Amino acid sequence: MKLPRLLTRPIAQPPPHPSAQLVGDLAARLEASARRRLGRGLALRHIGTGGCDGCALELIATRNLVHELESLGLRFVDSPRHADALLVSGPVTRNMREALEQARAAMPEPGFVVALGDCAVDGGVFKGSYAVEGGVEAVMPPDLRLPGCPPSPRQVLEGLLALVEAQA
Amino acid sequence: MTPAEFLRQPPAQGPTHALTEPQWEALAADPELPLLALWGEPGVVRAAFQDGNALRLVALAAPEGQYPALSPARPAAALFERAVHDLWALEPVGTQDGRPWLDHGRWPVLNPLSGRPVRHGGAPPQPEFLPAEGHALHRLPLGPILPGIGEPAYLHLAVAGEAVVRMEARLGYAHKGVLALMPGKSPRAAARFPARLQAEATVAHSLAFALAAEKATGTEPPPRAVVLRAVMAEIERLSVHLHIWAQVLALAGPPALADQAALARETMLAASQIAFGHRLLMDRVLPGGVALDLEERGLSILRDALLLLAEDLPRLARATLRHAGLVEALTGLGVIPPALAQDYTAGGPVARASGVMVDARLGPDASPYDELELEIPLHPEGDAAARLRQRIAETAESRRLLAVMLDSLPDGPIITPLPQRGGEGVALVEGPHGPCMAWLALDDGGLIRAAMARDPAWALWPLAEAAAAGAGLEQLPLLLAGFGLTMSGMDL
Ligand code: SF4
Numbered sequence: 001m002k003l004p005r006l007l008t009r010p011i012a013q014p015p016p017h018p019s020a021q022l023v024g025d026l027a028a029r030l031e032a033s034a035r036r037r038l039g040r041g042l043a044l045r046h047i048g049t050g051g052c053d054g055c056a057l058e059l060i061a062t063r064n065l066v067h068e069l070e071s072l073g074l075r076f077v078d079s080p081r082h083a084d085a086l087l088v089s090g091p092v093t094r095n096m097r098e099a100l101e102q103a104r105a106a107m108p109e110p111g112f113v114v115a116l117g118d119c120a121v122d123g124g125v126f127k128g129s130y131a132v133e134g135g136v137e138a139v140m141p142p143d144l145r146l147p148g149c150p151p152s153p154r155q156v157l158e159g160l161l162a163l164v165e166a167q168a
Numbered sequence: 169m170t171p172a173e174f175l176r177q178p179p180a181q182g183p184t185h186a187l188t189e190p191q192w193e194a195l196a197a198d199p200e201l202p203l204l205a206l207w208g209e210p211g212v213v214r215a216a217f218q219d220g221n222a223l224r225l226v227a228l229a230a231p232e233g234q235y236p237a238l239s240p241a242r243p244a245a246a247l248f249e250r251a252v253h254d255l256w257a258l259e260p261v262g263t264q265d266g267r268p269w270l271d272h273g274r275w276p277v278l279n280p281l282s283g284r285p286v287r288h289g290g291a292p293p294q295p296e297f298l299p300a301e302g303h304a305l306h307r308l309p310l311g312p313i314l315p316g317i318g319e320p321a322y323l324h325l326a327v328a329g330e331a332v333v334r335m336e337a338r339l340g341y342a343h344k345g346v347l348a349l350m351p352g353k354s355p356r357a358a359a360r361f362p363a364r365l366q367a368e369a370t371v372a373h374s375l376a377f378a379l380a381a382e383k384a385t386g387t388e389p390p391p392r393a394v395v396l397r398a399v400m401a402e403i404e405r406l407s408v409h410l411h412i413w414a415q416v417l418a419l420a421g422p423p424a425l426a427d428q429a430a431l432a433r434e435t436m437l438a439a440s441q442i443a444f445g446h447r448l449l450m451d452r453v454l455p456g457g458v459a460l461d462l463e464e465r466g467l468s469i470l471r472d473a474l475l476l477l478a479e480d481l482p483r484l485a486r487a488t489l490r491h492a493g494l495v496e497a498l499t500g501l502g503v504i505p506p507a508l509a510q511d512y513t514a515g516g517p518v519a520r521a522s523g524v525m526v527d528a529r530l531g532p533d534a535s536p537y538d539e540l541e542l543e544i545p546l547h548p549e550g551d552a553a554a555r556l557r558q559r560i561a562e563t564a565e566s567r568r569l570l571a572v573m574l575d576s577l578p579d580g581p582i583i584t585p586l587p588q589r590g591g592e593g594v595a596l597v598e599g600p601h602g603p604c605m606a607w608l609a610l611d612d613g614g615l616i617r618a619a620m621a622r623d624p625a626w627a628l629w630p631l632a633e634a635a636a637a638g639a640g641l642e643q644l645p646l647l648l649a650g651f652g653l654t655m656s657g658m659d660l
Pocket of ligand 1: 117
């Protein structure tokens with residue numbers, strides 16, 4: 001396997017990239033589980049249901065780090081129709097509930113629903129507002145909950161890996 | 169005396185001029201001062217105007233729930249008036265546009281902040297969009313789940329062939345009701361809400377809120393905290409500009425360069441985790457100071473990160489701006505004339521890339537920038553290329569400011585308690601995408617009676633809509649990427 005670029009980047013000082021090791025670890029585990037047992041990997045669609053965007057930013061950071069892992073089967077798709085898993089971040093606002101339900105209905109079975117971040121887990125700090133339903137659970141049962149405000153790329157990758165392993 | 173001259177006099181009490189209806193009408197008719205924000209309280213409408221880099225606040229009692237609209241003379245008021253009606257049941261008399269904005273007909277109550285919300289049920293109404301004229305037009309609805317990873321918004325496009333004739337954005341999907349969650353809490357307890365208003369400005373909104381709370385209670389934050397907050401604000405600006413830079417490169421540049429910009433951002437986020445315990449610096453700025461001190465290790469990690477960036481970014485900037493394909497795609501795209509930027513009270517890199525020099529770091533809440541000989545770049549061309557150049561140039565200034573501040577951190581405590589007393593405060597902080605305003609009023613026990621937060625997106629969305637008209641459909645993602653459009657902060 002090609003080394004993630006982060007690992008090969010020369011850094012004179014103690015590396016400010018704790019993520020390098022993580023990508024290496026996860027790549028090895030993904031290679032073992034995803035490629036051999038799965039063959040087709042996991043197609044992900046993110047849905048922001050009204051959070052502060054912190055979870056989405058960290059998901060983008062994760063995607064940048066997993067570049068090298070894409071060949072192993074983790075990829076992002078634009079349509080829920082092509083997704084194996086919806087990554088939902090933010091409390092589900094009343095104004096987004098219907099769109100989330102439609103996306104879930106469009107995803108082929110068996111699809112996974114991941115509650116990404118504290119807001120999606122249980123509404124987070126916005127719990128109890130007139131404008132939110134609550135966490136994802138208020139609308140549909142999530143298969144995986146990744147707490148954190150926001151969860152770090154490490155936590156996101158660990159979670160996605162668990163999903164790949166569960167799917168295999 | 170013009171309305172503007174009147175507002176420049178100190179108010180009788182606190183930061184706000186209590187206006188009579190004729191005074192409000194005179195102000196409504198005279199657009200000299202651009203509107204920064206409009207909000208309410210039960211039976212009161214409030215507005216903040218920008219006067220150079222200073223703020224002027226006004227309030228009008230509206231016992232019947234009506235007030236003279238500001239939107240006829242100030243286009244920047246239009247979206248605010250719709251939101252203020254949805255939340256506070258305050259009706260702008262004389263507006264052209266009475267459509268709801270945040271309320272999609274899906275909340276269990278109407279006018280949740282009006283003091284007497286009524287229950288609401290039934291099916292949500294179909295949204296109405298502005299008509300677009302011309303033949304061979306077709307409609308292209310996009311969203312609220314947009315392509316890619318991000319926030320919800322609905323874009324209503326009218327398209328002729330391959331050209332966008334009109335883009336109308338419908339937001340409100342991320343409305344969480346934060347202004348209703350803050351009252352009754354102390355500023356410390358409520359600080360988690362401005363910190364989660366918009367992740368690309370968590371430091372800026374937290375800082376504006378903290379300054380407003382400090383002014384309301386007459387609190388001086390310790391000097392070390394003042395500099396640490398500015399350190400965090402510049403890290404945020406640098407990281408967010410890198411994010412936008414990477415997004416633009418990902419759409420129209422070589423992927424290898426996009427990776428480098430993303431990696432530079434990652435360097436700052438990883439360093440922030442070590443230095444301040446949070447990658448995005450959430451909950452680090454608090455009313456009275458900061459939550460956590462910067463230790464030796466954190467300081468040296470931040471310096472290392474800046475060294476890496478000092479090596480990489482000038483090279484990356486040259487490679488980006490010399491990439492013929494990218495520059496060609498951006499040049500002439502989505503030109504914003506300076507007058508349009510001013511009409512919407514836009515600030516931030518988008519306004520500066522149209523030659524409008526506004527920056528809250530030059531305003532009354534400028535400490536510690538007033539001692540740093542701030543050099544703000546200015547690109548007057550107003551197109552997507554200028555907006556990218558502007559952000560790139562601003563990353564260099566943020567790096568310089570960070571290096572200076574890290575070398576001259578004052579010693580001492582990092583936080584001071586707020587006295588429990590009543591008061592009113594307002595502050596304006598320059599966030600990565602423009603000015604973030606916070607206003608709050610405290611009751612006699614020091615708990616929040618009412619609050620408002622104004623995100624730069626209020627100005628950026630109308631500008632993006634204007635810029636989209638005439639662009640090619642396939643240019644739209646690239647055009648929008650450079651604006652730094654966000655939803656949550658504006659959706660409240
Ligand atoms: S969990 Fe935290 S970071 Fe994620 S959307 Fe909610 S408030 Fe933002």
